Amino acid sequence: MAVITVERKPLTFLERTYLPQIAGGLKTTFKHLIAPKKTLEYPEQRPAIPVGYRGVPTLVKDPNGREKCVSCQLCEFVCPPKAIRITPGEIPADQADRAHVEKGPQAFDIDMLRCIYCGLCQEVCPEEAIFLQNQFSMSGYTRAEMVNHKDRLYELGGTLPDAHHKWDKKKTAEEHGNAH
């Protein structure tokens, strides 16, 4: 690679005194001093949340109100700051509309003091059960308050349209599949 010597223009005397530049700078800042302000005044004005925004991670339910998470713990595994903690549990066979997937989370905690909003949990979720949604402001008075438990996560997450209909598919398969 050739070395290109850049010819530096020698500074004039005035430039070496800094003074014209300082005057120019003062002029610029003065213009801004009287220019209209560009601040978004937050609590009153709310920012428009762009599509794909990564806010607080939440758990979502399918359109029939069933939890989608099967507690595979991949999000717990992938979470870089180890903010997610899941206790897996079995879905009892007597829950007719859910029994086709045997596993669900018994407890699902996300420590929002640890969460870095990276979105890897959403990306890794094979069931599309965890989403980083629009909420961006979390606060609390104690550390314990900053841990989102399962019911809170579902409350935040709500229900999202589901293109996969996992439970229904499982149920259909069980009813109409190639049984003996």
Added chain:
Amino acid sequence: MNLKPETLSKIDEVITHYPTKRSATLPLLHLIQEDVGHLPPDTSEWVAAKLELQPINVLEVITFYPMFRQKPIGRRHIKVCRTLSCALLGGYKTCATFEQEFHTHLGEVSPDGEVTVDFVECLASCGTAPVVMIDDELHEKVDCAKAKQLSDQIKAEAQKR
């Protein structure tokens, strides 16, 4: 197991044909099915005890072969071929005719207890398709009309009894 004495003697005789007792499993099952008409649930254990096997070994054989029946069947067993030649020449219709005639469904005993209709794999007479086997008797070129005729014949025979 309530087997006829001649079946029991045949069984004892058959076992001696094989170098290992295990090999007699299939002949034994055939003999029992001939005798009882099907293989009742305790067959596995009875045969296993007879051949010094575990019951699961016999159960595996029973469930593997479709010719072994685990449920009772009617007095006559109608087997309609469903393989290619027969299917092309109306095997399905033939089968449906039998079902209608005896008010039954595939694999079930008809309400009068007379027949069981089965849709089975190739009966090895593709040139005269569709073919039907009633008990051990082969009937060739059984179209709907002939099926009706065969049914009537069976019904008549049943009436006579």
Added chain:
Amino acid sequence: MIAPAKPDLVTVNIDGQEIAVPKGTNVIEAARLVNVDVPHYCYHPKLSVVGNCRMCLIEMGMPAVDPATKAPIMDPATGKQKINWIPRPQIGCGTNVSPGLHVKTISPMVKDAREGVMEFLLINHPLDCPICDQAGECKLQEQATGYGRGYSRFVEQKNVKPKRTQLGPRVTLDDERCILCSRCIRFSKEIAKDDVLGFVDRGSYSTLTCYPGKKLENNYSLNTVDICPVGALTSTDFRFKMRVWFLKQTNVIDTESSVGANTVVWSREGTIYRITPRRNDEVNDTWLADSARVLYKAVKAADRLAATETIEALVARAAALFKSTPGAIAIVGSARSTVEEQFFTRHLATALKASAHLVSRVGQGDKLLISADRNPNVRGALVTGLIKTLPAQQLTDLAAQIDAGKIKAVVAINEDLAAAGLTAAQLAKVSIVYLGAHANATSAAAKVVFPTLTVFEKSGTFVNQQFRIQKTLKAVPAAAGATDDLVVLAQLVAAAGGAALPAELGSLWKVIAAEVPALATMTFANLPETGLVLDATPYAALPFVEGETLHYKPAQPAVAAATA
């Protein structure tokens, strides 16, 4: 499995590498010797070969010879002998080596074959990895990354089979995941000798079933879960508890009996989730009894002891007790302690000029992995010199001495004196210093109680029935309020006026090597994973109670029945 080099070696060529392997080795094992992995599902080195999964297909060929002259036919292009490749792939598990055999495990044909097999295996597979406990150690998952298609061409309905069958009290079956490899059936038949599993129906309807009315409930049923290459058989105890990739594996020794089966303890953040066998072809092959897999529950048991005082305060009280009863102290050591603890126990006995007793436990051996002697380390006590003769099941001697008033204090280490035959009155007559992990009659009666650790919380060694010294490692941190037995014993020895002993295993083994002739050349760190067999001849005359088990034949007829 390959036996150590025998004279009749056969030279084979695997992917261009020449290797000499014993006659009778199959291609999978031969390939393993040259670090070539041949994927397989149904083949298991300890079970018979059935060749029904078809995953281990390889290409093979033999050097060409002229049929008439038997002269080798040379390939002019390479200048080597021409190879006649068989045009169709062969299964590696069912193919034994023969001289000059050539094998290709990486060729377009092999790859095609594997991809085809994978596609068939996955046709009816439910693909529910997110909820499957096998995920992470599933051969199907592993091979799917290498040979899977990535999408399905199967547009028909999948087969539906029972999802949660209880095969037995400890094993749950998900039939949809089963790939019909029959490993579990072969294990039940060949190893456990409890032939209750089988396939019923045929074709794609084939289903693994337990014979109606029977259950898979032998004490080795969980081995079927271990060898199941997919998630069809899962342990009911471990089911849905934790994903395996979170678990830390620690090599531990099973303390259930003197077999000393090698195990792996799987734990996460101080909680043990399961115990599985670790392959040791001299001890337990790849098997483990079900009863050994629940021992971890002792770690978090409700009756764990926890100290209310500092260890120093407890030691001071024990020392005062020792001073008040000079010459009238007995020590009840344990054949369940590690070699190191028994070594310390011997030092304590010497320092206190006390007699050392041990308690024997004898049960019924199952001729496989549970021996008659339910103490894991009787031979360790012999080797360290803690005892000279085999222990009895009841402490009748000690009881007599207590009744006679000759013994005023007893140091009980990991042994419940009440269970060993002492009455409550006898316990009340003596001052007891108790070391143990769990509460019992002795700890209740004891003057000083040192809460100590379970085997999962400490490292050490055990000497099994073969006089094989094996090391066990600390799987989880010590429970709160409990102290390492070695630390307690070292302080007690010091308090009793004995030598200063290091409680850290590295330095301790220098002391042990110096004092115990049988262990003179060993260090803890250098002890091999498979253990080291010690010289048993000095103890040949002792009437050990073990009967025959896997890889062990007693030197003399068992006397279990006589002592039981």
Added chain:
Amino acid sequence: MFDFYFEIPLVIRLILQGLAVIMVIFPIAGACSMAERKVAAWIQDRPGPNRATVPWVAWIPFLGKFLQRLGVFHVMADGGKMMFKEDSLPGHVNKFYFVLAPIVAMVPALTTVVAVPFGAYFDAAGKLIPLGLAPLDIGMLAVFAVSSLGVYSAILAGWASNSKYPFLGSVRASAQLISYELSMTLAVLPVFLWVNAPGTEGTMGFARVVEFQSQPGFLGGMWFGFLMPISAFIFLVALFAETNRQPFDTVESESDLVGSFHTEYGAFKWGLFFVAEYSHMIVGSGVFMLLFGGGWNPLPWVSLATAVDFLGTFLPFAHAPLFVGILSIAIFMGKVLAMIFFFMWVRWTLPRFRYDQVMKIGWQKLLPLSIANLLFYAIAIALIQK
């Protein structure tokens, strides 16, 4: 009208005057910190602090909202916070000097005010009487002498903090002070050379300088800032450096020294350093305005007397000493505040000089320039006043 005031014993009077001045300077210094934040915000197109309010003020329809938006209550909030924050004392510091340092910072800042006249009135004889706590004859010297002591606070704080960054910062502070004080002193000498014409009574007081700028005539009415632009410039630059303001902010220099000498400080003690800094700025701006900006004269060539005479044509009380005093103070304070705004404006315009640049500018540029400047004016004044 206020004769009773002059009947109060002198000592009490001086104390009252002193307190009055401090009571004005202290809040102004505090308000400056808020002004600094507001100016910064405006220059950066932000509204700045605008949240704090007091309930009963919030009820005032228009003004309440305006004051809140202006952020004036943040001064109170910040001050209150400073007062009530836990005043922690790190374990590793030299406690005595650590506590002493902020006090030492305040003393010269407030002491120099004594020498600065901030207004004037005319007595019955029409003689101009400057308003000030102490109309010293050696005003300039006093200011130089005392304000230089301010650096001791930085040195004390840096050394007593017993940690690296504060120490480095304090070393920088002392070096910077020495470097620029010289130029500063040399820059004001021409003014006093000019003022102390041969035959007059020699003085270093500010009153004479302002008086000089109030004379009629072209040269007399011209402020020294126009007459001696180089001197004014050097003095201004040195003033920035002396008060540790941007772009000569190497002492505080948070990017490389965390917070320099006040790294270990917090709460009220920390606040004192900043009140001291702003007090320095106020005094420095005052001195600059007295020397080069015409003092309390409203405009060049328009002296206070002229202005009062002009106002007298339609305001009957225009010649009352009280009115003149207040007018002059207002004019003077207006100039000082404009100067302080300039300080802030520069701060949010220029980046910080590197430390080597600071030293280079001080020693290699400003000092030779000020010496040349002095020589030039010495000769020029000698020729003119011959």
